[in-house]
Amino acid sequence: MKTEVKIGLTGVVALVALFLGIKFLKGANLFSSSEKYYIVFSNTKGLTKSSAVYADGYKVGIVSNIEYDYNHPGEVVVEISTDKGLRIPKGSSAQLDEAVLGGCTLNMLLATNLREAYHPGDTIHGSDVNGLMAKVGGMVPQLEEVVSKVDTLVQTLNTLLSNPNLPLILQNAELVSENLNKSTQQLNTLLRNDIPQMTGTFTKAGESVNTLTDKMNQLDIQATLDNVNQTIGSVHTMMEQMQSPKGTLGKLMNDPSVYDNLNRTVQSADSLVSDLKSNPKRYVHFSVFGKKEKKSE
Numbered sequence: 454m455k456t457e458v459k460i461g462l463t464g465v466v467a468l469v470a471l472f473l474g475i476k477f478l479k480g481a482n483l484f485s486s487s488e489k490y491y492i493v494f495s496n497t498k499g500l501t502k503s504s505a506v507y508a509d510g511y512k513v514g515i516v517s518n519i520e521y522d523y524n525h526p527g528e529v530v531v532e533i534s535t536d537k538g539l540r541i542p543k544g545s546s547a548q549l550d551e552a553v554l555g556g557c558t559l560n561m562l563l564a565t566n567l568r569e570a571y572h573p574g575d576t577i578h579g580s581d582v583n584g585l586m587a588k589v590g591g592m593v594p595q596l597e598e599v600v601s602k603v604d605t606l607v608q609t610l611n612t613l614l615s616n617p618n619l620p621l622i623l624q625n626a627e628l629v630s631e632n633l634n635k636s637t638q639q640l641n642t643l644l645r646n647d648i649p650q651m652t653g654t655f656t657k658a659g660e661s662v663n664t665l666t667d668k669m670n671q672l673d674i675q676a677t678l679d680n681v682n683q684t685i686g687s688v689h690t691m692m693e694q695m696q697s698p699k700g701t702l703g704k705l706m707n708d709p710s711v712y713d714n715l716n717r718t719v720q721s722a723d724s725l726v727s728d729l730k731s732n733p734k735r736y737v738h739f740s741v742f743g744k745k746e747k748k749s750e
Contacts, residue, residue: 487514487534488573492547492559493522494580497529499557500549506533508561513539516559531579533559542566547579 494500497519506514514535522528535541544564549557561577571577613619728735 488537488539489517490533490535490541490571490573491576492531492533492579493576494529494531494547494549495527497531497549497557499551500531500559501557504557504559506535506559506561508539508563513561531559541571541577543569543571545571545577547577549580 500516500519502516502519504516505512506516514533516531517534518532520530520532522530531547541561542564543566545566546562546564548560548562550560551557616622
């Protein structure tokens with residue numbers, strides 16, 4: 454065999470080996486056939502050719518091509534090559550998870566449809582970049598707000614620490630703490646000594662109240678109430694008799710002639726007393742030496 458032919462064959466073998474090596478380094482399985490599916494995304498940031506394709510955490514293929522769909526602006530078509538035995542049920546979707554250190558992973562979210570499945574060459578629905586970095590991006594406004602609050606807190610602490618009255622405030626706080634300790638000790642003394650005595654006094658008072666209650670329960674309250682009602686009835690009867698015109702008191706109170714006669718009697722007695730004072734000799738005759746006998750004529 455001529456030297457030129459040997460060199461040519463060697464070059465061809467080298468090129469084939471190089472091609473297969475590059476494919477192998479890109480993750481392509483050189484000894485098994487694959488099937489192609491297409492996934493449409495609106496953003497494939499971080500996704501590159503030869504990126505691994507996972508299904509439930511298991512590598513099932515690679516990204517074979519990425520093309521922008523000029524006929525449908527805003528859509529990027531990703532071609533994936535999967536193992537021939539992989540069955541993708543209808544209703545499945547694809548999701549892009551952005552890694553922390555850069556790059557992007559394509560995950561197949563397989564549905565549980567046992568009847569229908571996608572055929573090679575079908576288009577599968579895809580969702581935008583998700584994962585830890587997307588969550589971190591959503592947390593950035595909250596982190597900025599927290600940082601702003603921390604900055605305000607630090608400024609407030611600096612203002613407080615630079616206040617010349619801070620030592621005096623700390624000294625007053627120490628005095629307040631000592632007073633609180635003394636108050637606590639006094640309270641403990643009160644609880645240990647005075648409270649038991651007060652409790653005993655309250656207990657005796659309660660016992661006295663119970664004794665008084667027992668004595669009141671022993672009293673014949675109903676009989677007492679009956680006597681009171683009987684007395685009130687007697688007083689009521691007496692008042693009726695006094696107001697009745699048939700009785701003596703009723704006549705004195707209600708008959709005007711009795712009042713007039715009594716008034717005239719009092720007036721006559723008053724006139725008699727006045728006349729008695731004015732003319733006592735008319736009513737009284739007495740002599741120191743006895744009564745003189747009249748001479749017979």
